[in-house]
Amino acid sequence: MKTSIVVPLLLLLFVFNLQADWREESEPSDQLENLVKLVPGTSHWMFEIGERYKNLYWAAKQGRWEFAQYQVEEIEKLIKVVQLARPKRAETAQEFIETGLPAISDGVESRNWDDFKPAFVKLNQACMTCHGKNDHAFITLPVEPLSASSPVLNLPE
Ligand code: HEC
Structure with a gap:
């Protein structure tokens, strides 16, 4: 075959291959490998x-205790997702679940801002303890977040 035909043919093959969608056109084992790579990290x-940390604070400040409780539950679920997604964080995440979360759960259950406030400070410390243990001590969190993102709380941007 002449090179004048071979080169465009190869190019065409290359382009076609780039466009092939692995989600539909590859072996299940390759699909699984790609999906594992796509599991979002910590x-x-x-x-x-x-975001939920900030929403929790402002929900409590507005006396919206059910919404505050919901934020705590979602934070716990997300920490469990981190355990599964990144096994090297699993042990410190477990410590957080066992020692960091009970205080804030009690604080929210009290439905009282004066009891909630010190519980939130404890939560803040528990979050940052884990950051420290995972070589991310520079990620610090405010004990009094200035804003919250949830439209439910309707705070200014
Ligand atoms: C299992 C330990 C652990 C716990 C518990 C934990 N964190 Fe983290 N957090 C990390 C690590 C590790 C990072 C850095 C991300 C990475 O390495 O991929 C991080 C990063 C962050 C970031 C920065 C995200 C970004 O990329 O901008 C925020 C915000 C954050 N954490 C908030 C919190 C809050 C709030 C809590 C407590 C409610 C908390 N974290 C509890 C381990 C933890």
Whole structure:
């Protein structure tokens, strides 16, 4: 075959291959491998935990205790997701579940801002203890978040 035909043919094959969608056109083992690579890591989940942390604070401040309780439950679920997604964080995450979460649960259950406030400070410390143990001590959190993202709380941007 002449090179003048071979080169465009190879190019065409290359382009076709790039466009092939692995989700539909590859072996299940390759699909699984790609899916495992796509499992979001700690920082992804932490971003959401950070938002819920702020929402928790402001929900309590507004006396919206059920919404505050909901935030605590979602934070716990997300910490469990981190345990599964990143096994090297599993042990410190477990410590947080056992020693960090009970105080804030009690604080929310009290439905009283004066009891909630010190419980939130304890939560803040528990979050940052885990950051320290995972070589991210520079990620610090405010004990009095200035804003919260949930439209439920309707705070200014
Ligand atoms: C299992 C230990 C652990 C616990 C518990 C934990 N964190 Fe984190 N967090 C990390 C690690 C590790 C990172 C850095 C991300 C990475 O290495 O991928 C991080 C990062 C963050 C970030 C930065 C996200 C970004 O990329 O901008 C925020 C915000 C955050 N955590 C909030 C919290 C809050 C709030 C709590 C407590 C309610 C908490 N974290 C509890 C381990 C933890």
